[in-house]
Amino acid sequence: MNSIKTYQLQYILLAILLIFFFLLNISLGSVKIPLRDILNILMGHSIEKESWQYIIVNYRLPKAFTAILVGGGLSLSGVLMQTLFRNPLAGPFVLGISSGASLGVALLIMGSSLFVGTFASFLVSGFSIAMAATIGSFLVLLSIIVVAHRIKDTMALLIIGLMFGSITTAVVSVLSYFTSKESLQQYIFWSFGSLGNLSWTQLALLSGLFLLGVFITIAVLKPLNAFLLGENYARSMGIQLKKSRFLIILAASILAGGITAFAGPIAFIGLAVPHLTRQLFKSQNHHVLVPATILFGAILMLICDTISQLPTSEYSLPINAITSIVGAPVVIWLLVRKRKMVF
Template sequence: MVAQKSYRITFIVLSFVLIACFLLNISLGSVGIPLDGIFAAFTGGEIEKETWRITVLDIRLPKAIAAVLVGFGLSLSGLLMQTLFRNPLSGPFVLGLSSGASLGVALLIMGASIFGGFLGTFLLSSYSLVIAASLGSFLVLLTVMAVSFRVKDTMSILIIGLMFGSITAAIVSVLTYFSDAEELKQFMLWTLGSLGNLNWEELSILSFLIVLGIILSIISIKSLNAFLLGENYARSLGIDIKRSRYIVIIATSLMAGSCTAFVGPIAFIGLAVPHLTRLFFNTTNHKILVPSVCLIGGILMLICDSIAQVPLSEITLPINAITSMIGAPVVIWLLVRKRKMIF
């Protein structure tokens, strides 16, 4: 009872920290907006400057929501992959989803120069990039799933996913080699990631996919706990290994694939947050880990985005660069002390 109470208090504290980071993220930017101005924008009350209301509701609020959703999705995807493969260095993109998305976008950008004219303009619309990235991730997922039907060993699926990722990355390298400067710049901008390009309709689609992935993860909690002790132990508990494995892979694909499609590849969040959460909570119970990685992932993404905005400056840094600068030292630290790592 004491442990449960302490976890409950910790969850409440993390929830308040998430809300505080959310409000801080909205208040920061090239123009600082006080909290009373933010609340006035939310409630429709009197506000000092009408431009603040537009900035809060149309620009900063969607971006902050996107940061939370991406933090939830990537962190939980990383936890699922690390548990499924029992590998502390697995991340949400070990199945080649990110490489598949990159291939789809690379093919689209190259296709724009081939088709040209109206079709080229249509191909490079915001939705077309999302669709191309989604199709690329989905095709890689289908290929991995098709091959996995003939493979019983979970680690073999990991290796297959990494190999498909390498193949798609190689094709992307060839395409970028033959692309011109403008196409290469557009592709590189996509790979840097951006949370600020989503409208409310795109946010609703991303929210639906992330929530669906979270629901599948919650359904899989019992299986995930059993996977930690090996597949033979899971079978002894009456768990259908193949069915549970596919549910976990589909949940990861929904969350990681949709995040990559809408905001581009975001590094290290899915790799580092699950380890930080295990160390913070000192547990491997997924009943605790599933909600906690979402909270910590959302907090970390909001912090990274706040740093990327360079408060009171017109400069906005690439979000992928900030997550890498924060996440890479965390992974190095975890590797140095891996004998103490909870897994």
Template sequence: MKSSKYDFLWILVPLLLLAIWGNVSLGAIKIPQKELFLTFMSESDVKSSWVYIIQQYRVPKMVVSILVGVSLSVSGLLMQTLFRNPMAGPYVLGLSSGAGLGVALVLLGSSLLPIYLQELFQSAYAVVIASIIGSLLLLFSILLLARSVSNSMTLLIIGLMFGSFANSMVAVLTYYSSAEELKRFTFWSLGNLGNLSWTFILIFGIVTFVGVVLSICSVKSLDALMLGERYASSMGISIKKARVIIILATGILAGVCTAFVGPIAFVGLAVPHISRLLFKVSNHKEMIIVSSLIGAILMLFCDALTQFPGQSFILPINAITSILGAPLVIGLLLRKR
């Protein structure tokens, strides 16, 4: 029987379902598997405290983990293809730095405002809005330059300079900030998958869906760019138009992720490499699907490790993603050699 080009789904989909169940099962409070199952079946004889923990904390965090894994993995794949650079990631154009500057202005610069405005600027909504505005301003600046710059490497350098400038402004703000303000900003920069309302999660999901659809619409350009911009031009691809669409999709995916959960490290860089090494997929349509599934599985696994059963503390998600991601990619690369 001839094998299907989507045979990888038979491996990744069961792994994703297993990761979802494991993510919801694990936590500081141990909940029996039977009670967990009854909760999903809407049985009334389950303890109300367990129902609250599962429905109001674990399930939302599980959904956010999947959205983060998908958005960062796909955006990382787009950047690595556009710049033909294996070290490129979702934040290579400085989007996280722009978001960080927006958040820093709110969290670190609010003390300069009148007292009646300080409480408004320190709310969760203000942090999300500031992050979105910071990412969008930097994204639109890069998109304007993308139409006039002929070389993708030049655009990459410009993006890095934008990021460096934003980081410098953040450094200035941190120097004049109080210990409490620095603590809040540091907590945001470590990443946090919890504490999102279903309204925020719905917005996160819709925007991620738009970014993934835009990425899938660019698969022809992405496949051609893998062989270089000259080859893509000879195939009738408009390089400037393709570049703008790819950067826009990346900005949407990486920007919304940073806005809602903070800058998550290593996932967008590592997952495309893991996808290529584990599954010999031939085109970007398959790569987007594989990267999305592996990214979701990896984030669910990392999130489960942030809080061990019986422990009250929660480890930063960025620490777990880097600790697991770096050795995994190194091991796969060495095995390939």
């Protein structure tokens, strides 16, 4: 079996790229700040312009860290789902987790338009949106786990997840049909995804969820590798199917649900990054694949975020559109060039 040592060079390369794009990400924006000052701020020195320091510490740094967590977490979630369902089209959202979050947010934003005045604006603050998304994705996650416990067939679970997704999407459509223009707009803005709205407290919470997801994944690395041979072989090698499946779903859901709650439903990354990683590392061994995917996802998300803030302009584009516009051609190019998918 290939071990991590075999891929030392690639890991070092990825780590360098990550640092490079991290620095690039925080040095670009609507306000020009010289790199020397940025490094000074990062080192903890104070600089002359307090406004620059404020921008870096309270806006750009949390956003860059959010990008790393979102990219890494969604990609890891994608690997877990693709291995569990043995399906290259599976991603973090196949089980309807993002639809659940969307439903929560839709209920909050569109439902609160029934109230008027200050109470409504209190309801639709950034924090309550995150709460609604968390509750929504958690409820879907809960029903998936209940169903997963009763159903033996993993493929049936996949279909049920898709059905959950359809139901919640339909309810959101009905809600948006009856809601006011302003609420609809607000909902659509949320669905574009955003990395920039997190405070340091929220970022700490997101990091906690991310680490929890990673720890559970480490605990199921062995079953994940066994699942490469299919469930029956895995069982014959002493893997406890139900327990492993439960933990894999739990890890993927915590990652995808937590990220959607704080950053909105971000498409594409979770589906594509695992494929990109497999092309680069040519390994299916999860010991190699898991750390590589997290690094790769974080880098790609940083790049997408750098592009979306349209350097030197005052506008920033919806991150959800950028991930697909940047990422999809890369995947198409890789598959066409190699003419074969590594899965």
